Amino acid sequence: MSAITTPRVRRGTVRTGITLSRRAGMVFVLPALALFSIFIAYPLLTALSYSFFDWTGIVRGGFVGVENYVTLFTRLPYRDDLPNAFVHNLLLFVGAMVFQNTIGLGLATLLHRIGRFKRFFQTMYTLPYLVSPLVIGYLWSLMLSPLFGPVNAVLRGIGLGELAQPWLGNPQTAIWVVVVVTAWQWIGFPVLLYGAALGGIPQEIDEAASIDGASAWQRFRAITLPMLLPAIGTVSVLTFIGAMEAFPIPYALGGSQGNPAGATDVMSLLFYRTAFESGSSNAIGTSSAIATLLFLFIFGISMLITWFMRRTERKLF
Amino acid sequence: MTATITPDTSTDDSTDRGGTAPSRRAGRRATVGGVASSTFLWLYAAISIAPLLLMLSNSLRTTQDMAKQPLGLPLPPNFTSYGKAWITASFDTYFFNSIFVTVASVLLSTAVSLLAAYAFARTRSKLFTTLEGVFLSGLMLPVYLAILPLFFMLDAAGMISNLWGLILVYGALGIPFSTFVLASFFRQLPIELDEAARLDGAGPFTTFWRVHLPLVRPAIATVIVFRFVPVWNDFFYPLILIRDQSSYTLPVGITRFFGEYQTDWATLFAGLTLATIPLVVLFLLATKQIVSGLTAGMSK
Incomplete structure (x- = not known):
C-alpha cells in the first residue's frame, strides 16, 4: 500500500493565510498523537531496550549489553531454532514472490484486457485474501488431513493415489504446505494492485508501439513492465514484510511449536514461544533480542528494496 | 528472460x-x-x-457423512452443527466480542485520524510534516513486536482480558493507514473552501465539521470498511492480551475450539464459516471501498 510513499506535501497549494495555526493544528492532532504514542511509539522503544537487560521473570535486572544476543547464537535451543525459523520466513517470501509475479501478474494482465466478468474474477481472486489467515490455516489443515481430507480423496479419485500422504505430518512437505497456502491466500492483492497500475498506463503508448511493429511480447517488455515497476516494488516490500511477520497460518498448520519437529517454525512463532511458553527465567530478555533482530531486519531490508526500486525506476525513465 | x-x-x-x-x-x-x-x-x-x-x-454435512465420502454435496443440508458451534462452543460470545471490538476500534481510529489528517493537510509547519512521517512509518514497522511492553502496560492498568484494552490498541494501529488515506483526500479539497468558510465567520473546527467532513465521505467509507478486515481477522493481539475465555474474540476462540472439537468436523467447518460470513457480506456490499483501500498507495 502506502508503504513506500512518503508524505507528499503539495507546496503551493496552501499558499494563503487560511492555513491552520500551529495551536489549532496541535489540537486536531492531539487525540491521534496520544493514542499513537501510548500504544505504538512508547511500547516499541521500550521493547528495543528490554533486550539489553537481564530479566528474572518480570523483574528487570542489570544492564547486560549484548549478552542476550550472544545467547541467541550460542545456546540451545535458540542456536538451532533461529536459523531454522529464519530460512522458513525466507522461503515464504520467495514462494509468494514467485507466485505473485508469474500467476498473479498473468491474471492481472488478462483481466485488464477482458471487459466481461472482470469484477466477478476480481472478487473470486480477492476473497481468500480477506478471509482471516487463521481460518485459512485451519481450513487447509482439515482439507489436508490424512484420513478424511478432501485433497487426498481427490488425488485418489484421479488415479494419483500414490501421491496421497499426510502432508502436514511429514517434515519434508509441511513447510511447502505453509508456503503454498500463504501464496495462495495473498494472490488477490497483487492482482488488484497490478490491475490498478495497468489501468494507469496510457493506451496511446502501446498503440504507437504497435503501429511501429512491436510484438506483444516486446510491448510488454519495453512498455508495460517498466511502467509496472512501482507497483512491483510496492508489492515486493509488502510481501517481504508479510512473509517476515507470518504468524497465523503457521500457527494453525503447525501449532506454536512449529510441528512436525520445527518444520513449520517461523520467527514470530519463535518469538511468541520464547516470550510466553518457554518458562525460562530470562524469557523477556531473550525474546526481546529476537524481536529487535527481526525488527531491524524487516526495517532494513524494506528500506533497501524501496531504495533499489527507486534507483531502477530512475534509470529507466 | x-x-x-x-x-x-x-x-x-x-x-x-x-x-x-x-x-x-x-x-x-x-x-x-x-x-x-x-x-x-x-x-x-x-x-x-x-x-x-x-x-x-x-x-452443512454431518461428520459421519464426511468420513464416508470426503467430497460430497450437502443434500439435504444439515444445520445442526451451526447450532452446536453457536451455543455449545460459545461462538455467540466470541462473535459478539469480535463485533464490539471491531466496530468500536474502527470508529475510534477513524475519528482521531480524521482530525489529524485534516491538520496535516491544512498546516505548513515542519512539525506537522514530521509527525505525519512518524505516523506513516507505522505502516512499515513490525509494531506487533512491541507486544511485551504493551502487555505489561495493560496489566499494570488492570486491562488484560478487557475488551477496551484491545479496542485502544487496535484504534492506535489503525492511525497510520487511516491518516494516510484521509490526508490525501483532504489535500485534494481546494483551499478556497476554507477561505469562503473563514469569511463567513467559521472557526477551524466548524470549517472541518461543516465543510470538509461531508466532502471526504467516500474516503471515510474506504477507511472504515478497509480497517474492518484486519481488526476482525487479527489473532496475535487477543492471543496475548485476552486471557479470560468470556472475552475471547473469534480468532482466539477458534484456536480453543479446534483443540476441543478435533474430531467433530462438521462443527469445525461451521465455526470457520461463521467467522468468515461477515467478511464475505462486507466484501460483496462494499467491493469498491475494499478495492480502493487495497490500491490506496497506487493513486499517490
Missing part, C-alpha cells in the same frame, strides 16, 4: 500485407488466445474459491 525477445515475425507479416488474410489470421489467433486466457482465468477462479465453497458445503 532476455533470450525470448525475438521479433515476432508473424505480426510483422500481417501488418505488411494488408487485405483479408491478416485480419482472418489475427481473428483466429485472438480466439485461440482468448480461449486459453479465459480457461486460465476460470481455472484459477476455481482454485481460489473451491476451498471456501468446500468449507461452506462441509459445514
Whole structure:
C-alpha cells in the first residue's frame, strides 16, 4: 500500500493565510498523537531496550549489553531454532514472490484486457485474501488431513493415489504446505494492485508501439513492465514484510511449536514461544533480542528494496 | 528472460500485407488466445474459491457423512452443527466480542485520524510534516513486536482480558493507514473552501465539521470498511492480551475450539464459516471501498 510513499506535501497549494495555526493544528492532532504514542511509539522503544537487560521473570535486572544476543547464537535451543525459523520466513517470501509475479501478474494482465466478468474474477481472486489467515490455516489443515481430507480423496479419485500422504505430518512437505497456502491466500492483492497500475498506463503508448511493429511480447517488455515497476516494488516490500511477520497460518498448520519437529517454525512463532511458553527465567530478555533482530531486519531490508526500486525506476525513465 | 525477445515475425507479416488474410489470421489467433486466457482465468477462479465453497458445503454435512465420502454435496443440508458451534462452543460470545471490538476500534481510529489528517493537510509547519512521517512509518514497522511492553502496560492498568484494552490498541494501529488515506483526500479539497468558510465567520473546527467532513465521505467509507478486515481477522493481539475465555474474540476462540472439537468436523467447518460470513457480506456490499483501500498507495 502506502508503504513506500512518503508524505507528499503539495507546496503551493496552501499558499494563503487560511492555513491552520500551529495551536489549532496541535489540537486536531492531539487525540491521534496520544493514542499513537501510548500504544505504538512508547511500547516499541521500550521493547528495543528490554533486550539489553537481564530479566528474572518480570523483574528487570542489570544492564547486560549484548549478552542476550550472544545467547541467541550460542545456546540451545535458540542456536538451532533461529536459523531454522529464519530460512522458513525466507522461503515464504520467495514462494509468494514467485507466485505473485508469474500467476498473479498473468491474471492481472488478462483481466485488464477482458471487459466481461472482470469484477466477478476480481472478487473470486480477492476473497481468500480477506478471509482471516487463521481460518485459512485451519481450513487447509482439515482439507489436508490424512484420513478424511478432501485433497487426498481427490488425488485418489484421479488415479494419483500414490501421491496421497499426510502432508502436514511429514517434515519434508509441511513447510511447502505453509508456503503454498500463504501464496495462495495473498494472490488477490497483487492482482488488484497490478490491475490498478495497468489501468494507469496510457493506451496511446502501446498503440504507437504497435503501429511501429512491436510484438506483444516486446510491448510488454519495453512498455508495460517498466511502467509496472512501482507497483512491483510496492508489492515486493509488502510481501517481504508479510512473509517476515507470518504468524497465523503457521500457527494453525503447525501449532506454536512449529510441528512436525520445527518444520513449520517461523520467527514470530519463535518469538511468541520464547516470550510466553518457554518458562525460562530470562524469557523477556531473550525474546526481546529476537524481536529487535527481526525488527531491524524487516526495517532494513524494506528500506533497501524501496531504495533499489527507486534507483531502477530512475534509470529507466 | 532476455533470450525470448525475438521479433515476432508473424505480426510483422500481417501488418505488411494488408487485405483479408491478416485480419482472418489475427481473428483466429485472438480466439485461440482468448480461449486459453479465459480457461486460465476460470481455472484459477476455481482454485481460489473451491476451498471456501468446500468449507461452506462441509459445514452443512454431518461428520459421519464426511468420513464416508470426503467430497460430497450437502443434500439435504444439515444445520445442526451451526447450532452446536453457536451455543455449545460459545461462538455467540466470541462473535459478539469480535463485533464490539471491531466496530468500536474502527470508529475510534477513524475519528482521531480524521482530525489529524485534516491538520496535516491544512498546516505548513515542519512539525506537522514530521509527525505525519512518524505516523506513516507505522505502516512499515513490525509494531506487533512491541507486544511485551504493551502487555505489561495493560496489566499494570488492570486491562488484560478487557475488551477496551484491545479496542485502544487496535484504534492506535489503525492511525497510520487511516491518516494516510484521509490526508490525501483532504489535500485534494481546494483551499478556497476554507477561505469562503473563514469569511463567513467559521472557526477551524466548524470549517472541518461543516465543510470538509461531508466532502471526504467516500474516503471515510474506504477507511472504515478497509480497517474492518484486519481488526476482525487479527489473532496475535487477543492471543496475548485476552486471557479470560468470556472475552475471547473469534480468532482466539477458534484456536480453543479446534483443540476441543478435533474430531467433530462438521462443527469445525461451521465455526470457520461463521467467522468468515461477515467478511464475505462486507466484501460483496462494499467491493469498491475494499478495492480502493487495497490500491490506496497506487493513486499517490
